[in-house]
Every structure is written in C-alpha cells, then in structure tokens.
Amino acid sequence: MDASAVFRTRGLTKVYHQGDVEVHALRGVDLDLFPGELVVMLGASGSGKSTLLNILGGLDVPTSGDVFYLDTDLSHASEAELTAFRREHVGFVFQFYNLIPSLTARENVAAVTEIASDPMTPEAALSMVGLEPRMDHFPAQLSGGEQQRVAIARAIAKRPRVLLCDEPTGALDSATGVLVLEALDKANRETGTTTVIITHNAAIAAMADRVITVSDGRISGETRNDQRQDPGTLAW
C-alpha cells in the first residue's frame, strides 16, 4: 500500500436491493489512485464502474470495505462530511453536463468558486478549456461540446484534488468528444489534478497514464501506458 495515494479502497462492496433482488454492483475492489495521474476506467455498462466513481466522489457509501481519501475515511462519513468533501476536493463531469440553464457559462463556474476555499477565477478556468470568448453565453446558446467544456471548467475551478468524469463524451460525437478530452488532458497536465475518466469507449484508453478495466463488480485488469497519447490523435 502506497502512503502517497489520493484514494485507497480495500475490499469495497456495494449491494443494491431492487425489490427482492440483490444486485452486487461491486464485489471487492482494491484500488489506489495517485496524485496527478490520469486514469481511464473501462468497462461495459453495468460493470460497476459508475458505482465505484460515485463512492469515490462521496455520492454514495459502500456496503462494506474501506475507502480513504488521503486520511479521511469516506465509508463512515456523515452526510454533512460528504457534502464538505465534495465541495472542497472533488470535481465532477457528467455525461449530460448538468449545467444550470439559468446561469451563463461564467456564472455556472462561479456557482462553484463561490463556495470553494481556494478557487481559480471563473475566467481562468474557462480559458483553460478554451471557452473564454463564450463566457457570457447561457447553456442554451452553447453546443453540446461547449457545454461539456463549461462543465469541465466548473469542475476544475475549485482546484480539486480529484476530477471524476462519468462518460464525459457519451453524449457527443467523435470530433466534439475529442475537444472535450483535450480539455481534460490539458487540465490534468496544468493543474496536476488526479483525473478519472470512466467510459466504455476503449479508444480513449490511449490518453491515460493507467487503464483499469472493471467487469462484474471487480477490477479485472490494469495496464500502464508508457506514453500518454495526445487526445487529438484519437478517433472512434
């Protein structure tokens, strides 16, 4: 076990009860995530990768097992502690962007920077994803790719230790998806934020430091890329 890991999970399980049926979403996951690395987590839908991401992000708690963020035990954290954890340390990017339609791009970012303790300015975050010129546009005036980049700016603006992205290109076409991945790659390089991208799209794996494969609630494989490939060269 590496003491410098940002996240550390041991024997993580998650069981959902859907009516009388028990769904074992996670069946014992041991995982370490290290500072600054970009990890792509591959898996089919239903493999448990989203559940794992939700637990890492403090949106959900495991049924058993431990999950530590640095020295904080998230598996036994209270609702208020989880809220504080998300507020200070985690950035989220979702498949469907989840922007607030009534706020402009800049204000959407500001919604997060206002409650963070050491944020960058919304403008800086937006320029990092290349959206400075469209900062005062409302979500309805932005394309899907642009909306997702606003979501990335919003996620990195608070300078989180980890950036968790759930299928960030899932709703986008290939060319737009590449732009989004470039933004994530840039943010990871420039801020040193540990970044986890979960996807079922194997083509994305090439941009990662490390690729973790999840299937049937377990980690079924792990490979390390010698060199991260520039997202601009990816296509699917």
Added chain:
Amino acid sequence: MISARIRGRWRGDVMIRSTASLNTKIRRELWQMRGQVLAIALVIAGGVGVCVMSLANYSSLMVTRADYYQQYRFADVFANLKRAPRSMVEKVAAIPGIERISARVEGAAKLEMPDFPEPVSARLVSLPPRGQPAVNQLYVRQGHLPRPGRSQEVAIIGSFANAHDLRPGDRFGAIIHGRRQVLTVTAVVESPEFIYTIPPGGMLPDYERYGVLWMSRESLEAAMDMKGAFNSLVLTVDRGASENSVIEAIDRLLDRYGVTGAFARSDQFSHRFLDDELSQLKTMATVFPAIFMTVAMFLLNVVINRLINTQRDIIAILKAFGYSNGQIGWHYSKLVLTIAVIGLFLGLLLGVWTGRAMGEMYMDYYRFPGLLFRMDPRWLLVLTAGTLGVAWLGGWQAIHKAASLPPAEAMRPEGPTRYRTGWVERILTPLRFSQPSRMIVRQLIRRPGRTVLSVMGVAMATGIVLVGNFQFDSVSLMVHQQFARVQQQDVTASFIEPRNASALYTLQQQPGVRYAEGRRVVSARLIHEHRQWRGSVTGMPEDARLQFVVDQKMRAVPLPTEGLLLTDFLARRLGVNVGDDVRVQFLEGKRKSMSMPVAGITSELVGVGAYARLDVLNRASGDGPVINQALLNLDPDARARVYRELREAPGVLGISIRQAMLDSFYDTLAKTFLTFTFFNSLLGGVIAFGVMYNTIRISLAEKGRELASLRVLGYTHNEVSHILLGEMAIIVAVGIPLGWLIGQGLARLIVGALETELYRVPLTITGQTLGVSATVVIVSALVSGLVAWWRLRNLDLIAVLKTRE
C-alpha cells in the same frame, strides 16, 4: 384480406393490453403523487364545497319556507283597523278572489316575567273558538292550544319560550288593557306570521323582551273590550286573483272602521325581513361560489398544466412506443379527471356536511317546523360538468403541447431553457447576487408567464381568505357605529298612545334619568310613482342629542325645516333624489295624505327610515305637539329602578334596551352571518393550502435535477433549499399584497350585494384581516416548504444525475 383482419385484431389486442398497463401507470402515479393529488383535489373541494353549501342551504330554506307557508296557510293580505263589527266579516269574505279569511282581535300586553325585572311586552292575537284559524295557522311544538272559556290560557311563541325557558304549565303575570291577569302557558307554538319579531321602538329582534301570545277570541275580546268586534284581518286569495283589487276592495269596505290600509304579504313585517335575509343569503349563495369556483378553477388550471408539463418526457416515450396522440390525450385526461372526481367527491361531502350544519343552525334561528334539506340536482350536474370540464381543459393545453412535440426531440436530453440577462437584472446590477440568488431572479424573469400565474395563485388564495374574513370587521364596525355614534340612548320607551310632549318632562324628573328626548314614530306609506314602501316616518327634535341621522361619513345630518330625510337605501328603492316629492300616507291618527319633498339623504347602517323634524311631522299629520317614544340616558346605578318604573307605568307599551339589542344582534343575525363567513374562510384556507402546496411541489419537480447537480457540486442541503424556497418566498411576497387588492375588490362586490332593509354592512378591512389572510397563506407556504425541504434532503443524487429531465 385475412391478414388485414388478423393484423387488426392483433393491434386491437395490443391496444387493450397497453391501455390496461396505462391504467396501472395512472394508478401508481396517482398513488406516488398522492400529496399533490390531494392538494389539487382540495382546491376543487374548496370551490365545490362552498357552492354546495350555499346552494343547498339557500334552496333548503326556500323550500322549507314555502312548505311552511303553504302548510300553515300563511296569509296573502293583511289589514289592521280600529274596530269593526263581526258582521262585516261576511261582507269582506264576499269580495271576489278571497279564498279564506280569518278575523281576529289583536292587542298589546305588558308581561311580568318571574326573575326578569325589565319590562317585557307582547303582542296578543286571538284564536277562533275551536281549532286552528283558517289563515295563519299555528305549529304546536308543545302542549295544546288555549281552550274557549279558559281566559287565563295562552299559547306562546317558541322564541320567547326559549328565552325565558317557559313550558306548558308555567305561569306569569300580564297587564292587558290596564288590567292585571295571571296567564298559564298551554302551548309553545310557531307561526309563519311571526318568524321575525321586532319589539316596538326596536330595530332588531329581542326575544327576551318581546313575545307573541295567542288567546281564545272570547278571552281577548273581553280583555280588550272588543266584544263582537275585530281589529285585524288576515286572508288568502284565490290562485290567479288580483291581490291589489282585493286590497282596494277591503280599504273601501273598511274605511269607516279605521283601516290603516290593507297590505300584501310583501309588506308584511316578518315576511319582508325574512325575504331580505333570504335574498342576502341568495347573494352569498351565488356571489361566493362564483368567486370561489372561479379562483379554484383558475388554480386548478395552473396546477394541472404544470403537472402535465413535468411528464413531458414520458409523453415522448409513449409516442415513441407508437401511442397515438388520441391515446395519450385520453390517458392523461383520465389522470386529470380522476383527480377532479376525487376533488368533486370531497367537495360534495364537505358541502353537504357544512350545508346541513348551517341548515340546522338556521332552523334554530328561523324556528321553522322542520328542515327540508334540498339541492336542485341540476346544480349538481352543472357543478360536476363545470369541474370536470375545467380540469380537463387545464390539462388539455399541456397534454396537447407535449404530444405535439416529435418524440425524438423530446427524448433527446432537453436543451437548456433559454435564458438571458434581462433588463430587470441590469437594474439590479448594483446589488451583488450570489449565483443561487441569480438563479432565482432569472427563473422568475425568464418565465414571466409562469411567474405571473404563480403570483396570481398566491394572490387569489390570499384574496379568498380575506373575503371570508373581512365581514367580521365590517359587521363589528356597523354595530359600533350604530350603537356608539347613532343611537346613544340606553333605553327607548314606546307609549301606547301619542302623548303631549310635556310627558317628557315628567320622565326627565325621575330619579336615575339623566336625559330624555322625545320622538314620534308614525306608521306611513311612502309612494313615488309606481313604487311604495310601508314603514314609518320618525319625527326627531331639532336639537337631538341621543339619536341622529348620519351621512356616509357618520356626521349628523341636520333636520330640514320642511320635507323629509330618507335613508339612501330607501331613496334608491323608491327611486327618488333630493328635491323630488314623495306621497306620504299616514296610517294612523287623522290618516292624512300629502306630498312632501325629499330634503336630504342619510346613510345609517342599521334599519331604514324617513325622518322629519318633530314639529314638521306633527304639523303634517295634523296633530299637536305629541310624542310616542322617549329616549333615555340612565344613571348606571339606577337602571333597575327605572326599568321597574317603566314596567309599571300604564302608558308605556314596551321598552328596548341598547345593550340587549347589541347582545341579541350578536346572538342572532351576527351568528348566522358569521357562521357562513367562518365556513367560507375555512374553505378559503383549504384552497390556499392546496395552491401553495402544489406550487412548491411542482417547482421541486421541475428543478429537482438542477438542485441535485448543485448538491453534487458540494452545495449543502440548506443552500439548495434556499434556491427553491427563495423563489417561493418572492412569489409569496409579491402575491400577498396583490391578493389584498383583489380581496378588497371582491369584498366591495359582496358588500354591495348584501344590502338589506335591516342593515347594510360597510366595507372595512382592518390590519388584522389583512394579517389573517397573509398568515393563512404564509403558514400554508411554510408547511409546504417544509415538505419540500424534507424532500430535498432525501433527494437521490445519483438517480437524478443518471436520468434526464
């Protein structure tokens, strides 16, 4: 051919099965949103409840009264005269058109009620030797009617019996025509002729100090020195016969016997006031439901529209499955109609329950023999059709909108709503908004239609509670003005015969009397063109200090040196203005008739009348300086003694006491009026709650995803609650003052519609009423807000993020 048939059958089969599953969907959804369903149903129930309550109450009273009148043969025509020989009865009966006739002796008595030191007066009416009179029969509640030859036996009216707790067998003393007798109660009765009884000199009923007694004709004739004579006629006319020609014939025939002018039922005292009250009730029974239903329907439309909007994506998915617009329309119609039916049913129950409760109360009050609880089924049909129609229409707009969207478009994640920085926000720029506050402002501005509807919803709810409540203030103000400003005497004593004005000085000299003022009240008929009013003209001293006539601002109106002052209500009824002439026919004394100018208009709130200076009236009626009423202010300590002396004074017919009038007012009129009001504000409160609850729940449904996103970003529960509830708070803050304005407008409408001869309620809305209406709405909002707050707490963050809007 065959394959087409098979396909048809197959499709039909699918349709049936899918309809069944859609029904399941409706059932589950209704159950899942049961809180909201109930809240919408409550809005409907409030509106329907008020309608049913008012209409059932009104129609029940109308039917009950009609039945009472018919069963007990209430007279169509009445005549009072000085004295006519019994032989005249046959001549009168021969007038064509008369169906039944009853000639009676009437008189007045002073009663000595045990344990009740104040003067009590009574009206005496004779009964025929055997059985019931042919007209104006009695409903015997208890005991048996007085028997001929038993001069001490009397039947007493129920209201008086109640007030003094009298039963058959009880005895009390009475002075009839100056002779003291002890009377024994043999029966407690009710009469269609005396549903309302107001003591001489009084303006409102006083059941403790005034009663009606029935004796055998023989006994009353003897007591009143009326052997072989009569002084009162009551009769019914044949169906289709002209009342007016009967009245004219009677007046001609009995003129030399001192008839004071026969009159129709519409001028009969009790009937007139009852009619007034019922028409007031009718107004309430139409104005209130109209207001309530309009508001309820408006709100229903709003909430259903928004409810359907939250199902937009489901509608798209159903369309993608291959459901036709018609099927989807019908599916959601069923959802909407089910809610409406629940509301309708609740409303009917609520309305019948409150209507019956009020009916029972009116029963007590009007003393009808029994309540016939009625509701015209046509009204129920109209209500049902109206409610379902409006509910469906409210839903239809939203369903139509959702169904007309191409399914693919609705199934794609919905594009963010278009927002931009509006002018309102630019004005507000100097204020530094946090992002959540900015969200609130933009949401309000970007959907002005919805914001306006929400604000209107709150405003209507506020207005409806206000309308239910303001009347208490208004009635209180009316009573206060009447008894503190207009009518300042403690006691009004009425004399049996007019007396010389010097009698006043004798009264003034009595120990315990601080001040005495004389007045004269003369029965008269006022005629202008084809309109007439049967009442009295009151003569008041020029320097009146105890009772005045006042204008709209409650300032005393000076008495003119000639002519009359008329209450505005009466002037309107007669269609006269200042400067017009009215024909005045005095119905007593020399019974002179003359034309008098209307010199001014007054605005008392209680009672109506024609007023003149005492000397002007006496000159007009052809009498000397006489009075027949004395208004007294008493030493508080000497009251009992003065009451005793008045009770024993032979010339005094009866007295009316200010405090007693006040008490009786609150006991009777105010009670029925305010009970109605209470139920209205209760149902108004129900509506208000339903609206607030729905507004917040729908708002929560619309914003759930956004708020969950913020929660994921690290916003605390309270911070996101601020966004939802802050928007609500602004809507409530704007809606309430608007509601006060709307309520005031509605109140003005109601006050105008409620004017009667008995009293006119002024429009006044106190801070307290404004406060109550605001409080009901705010408490509803808080309770609803608490539910939303709790729901936000349990928001499933992951689920919301995974699903699209």
